[in-house]
Amino acid sequence: MTAFPEAHRPSVASTHRPVVLLHAGSAANWMWEPQLPAVRDRLALTPHLPGFGERIAEEWPGITGAADDLARRIRDLGAEGPVDLVGLSLGGVVARHPQLVASVLTSGTAVMPVVGTARALSALQLMLWNRRAMWRAQASALGLTAEAVERYVEHGLSVRRTTARVLLDEISAGAMPEGLDRYRGRMLLLAGELDPAVMAESLEALREVVPHAEKRTAPGMRYIWNIENPKRFNAMLRDWLRGGVDHWLLEPTHVLL
Numbered sequence: 001m002t003a004f005p006e007a008h009r010p011s012v013a014s015t016h017r018p019v020v021l022l023h024a025g026s027a028a029n030w031m032w033e034p035q036l037p038a039v040r041d042r043l044a045l046t047p048h049l050p051g052f053g054e055r056i057a058e059e060w061p062g063i064t065g066a067a068d069d070l071a072r073r074i075r076d077l078g079a080e081g082p083v084d085l086v087g088l089s090l091g092g093v094v095a096r097h098p099q100l101v102a103s104v105l106t107s108g109t110a111v112m113p114v115v116g117t118a119r120a121l122s123a124l125q126l127m128l129w130n131r132r133a134m135w136r137a138q139a140s141a142l143g144l145t146a147e148a149v150e151r152y153v154e155h156g157l158s159v160r161r162t163t164a165r166v167l168l169d170e171i172s173a174g175a176m177p178e179g180l181d182r183y184r185g186r187m188l189l190l191a192g193e194l195d196p197a198v199m200a201e202s203l204e205a206l207r208e209v210v211p212h213a214e215k216r217t218a219p220g221m222r223y224i225w226n227i228e229n230p231k232r233f234n235a236m237l238r239d240w241l242r243g244g245v246d247h248w249l250l251e252p253t254h255v256l257l
Helices: 029-039 062-076 116-127 132-141 146-158 161-172 197-209 230-241
Strands: 019-022 083-088 101-107 186-192 214-218
Touching (some): 186 197
Parallel strands (some): 019 083, 083 101, 186 214
């Protein structure tokens, strides 16, 4: 589970840009396995972030430190030139080197402060961090498949509580990427329709910083929907990488409650 590869070579000679898939904070790079068939025509990188997967022994270096680490790791894994970057939740927050990317797709990324019920749930999660039952309940709430549930639980238990505490405190305080206002490439900002309200609020805030970004809602989806509904996620992803925006996605006109 923690040994999932970071570099996946194309099945045929490719002229496409590399795609970098950044995992969520409650999972690791294995979560992108269902997407590999959708990007088999290009170099796909699924890097481990510090403190997760094969790097669970490492300290979380802070969001800025993780972004710098990621920039180095992308090059070490063989990506040359600009990449297409896809980040889910935490993966979207650490996307902080706009000069390295040609396009950005984020889903479920919170950049606004996490307060109220969502903050209370994070505190409860920390209290129960080492309890298998908590991870199983969370996986069930996310609608994960049986196979994904086991991976989710085992990885969650492997992450140190100290890593989780520092990371959750940092995310909960709000984490708008610095320098984002200088980004001129393509950007697609997504929130699942069933995500907490802070995700949709974050879309509004990100759109203010990057006015040219596309902003959409994934109907009926929540958080790690690339695992919950890989067929739908892959169709959306392929459409985006080809230069379009999936018409299945809804244009958000208000903050979802």
